[in-house]
Amino acid sequence: MKVSTEIAELLSRLEECRQKVDAALDEWMPKENEIPSVLHKAMRYSVFAGGKRLRPFLVLECCKVVGGDEDKALPAACAVEVLHTYTLVHDDLPSMDNDDFRRGKLTCHKVFGEGMAILCGDALQTFAFELLATKLPEQNVSAEVALKCIATLAHAAGSKWLIGGQALDISEQSEGYSDRSPEKVLLIHERKTAALIQACCLIGGLIGNANDDEIESLKNFGYWFGLAFQITDDILDEIGDPEKLGKSVGKDKEQKKLTYPMVFGLEKAKILANEAVERAISSLSIFGDEANLLRALASFVLERKS
Secondary structure, three states, rough: OOOHHHHHHHHHHHHHHHHHHHHHHHOOOOOOOOOOOOHHHHHHHHHHOOOOOOOHHHHHHHHOOOOOOOHHHHHHHHHHHHHHHHHHHOOOOOOOOOOEEEEEEEEEHHHHHHHHHHHHHHHHHHHHHHHHHHHHHHOOOOOHHHHHHHHHHEEEEEEEEHHHHHHHHHHHOOOOOOOOOHHHHHHHHHHHHHHHHHHHHHHHHHOOOOHHHHHHHHHHHHEEEEHHHHHHHHHHHHHOOOOOOOOOOHHHHOOOOOOOHHHHHHHHHHHHHHHHHHHHHHHOOOHHHHHHHHHHHHHHHHHHOO
């Protein structure tokens, strides 16, 4: 009963954050009729194509967990969602994963063309940092903290992490995934997914003025939660997920990216997801009840694969 209550509270809080973030994005993003309108239409189409706004939630909730004012973190929550959307737009391109649908809707390049989709991703990426640089100070976040947030997101999204993970994945794909070692799949996953999720937790903590121990705790939580999230996503790709309409699953998906089920098998992948969730929850041991929603979120990830 306790778990059910926490999950219900979590879902309510996720929806609350989603509405808050969407309202802010609608206000701050360029309008569709602003020149060049086709680019701004593509940006809005992609950002408002659905999604639970998990990464913005992590920014707001981690800020709140360390005693901060989550309203101050709202621009950062929007920034990470905008940057995440850029990665999806580019991942869906014919030269990447070549997907026609995402969340049941046509992908950006199918609606606006490949060239415009590339530019849409470029514009979303730069807009993310504009939000951090301009809107955080408007929320009375100090210049020092805003700069740390910019550096944190840029580091996570750069060549060593997020983009680097995609580069590794493309490289392995071109070689037919000849290296299917545990080390290789971890190398890709911790970069493509865990790095950005970890950055969300760190940015929330920074804006909430977390101390060093709290930052370390959030850093570890973000890493293990991000890894669990991606392993679970791999499992859903393997068994089929009705929310991924138009996405390849099962054997077809094997040819498109290196996954945990491909390397370890489905049952072992489930065990590894459980272990990552346990480590994520353990990372929050320095916090009391204020971190219960983060703990519930980590547990909730496992329900996606059941």
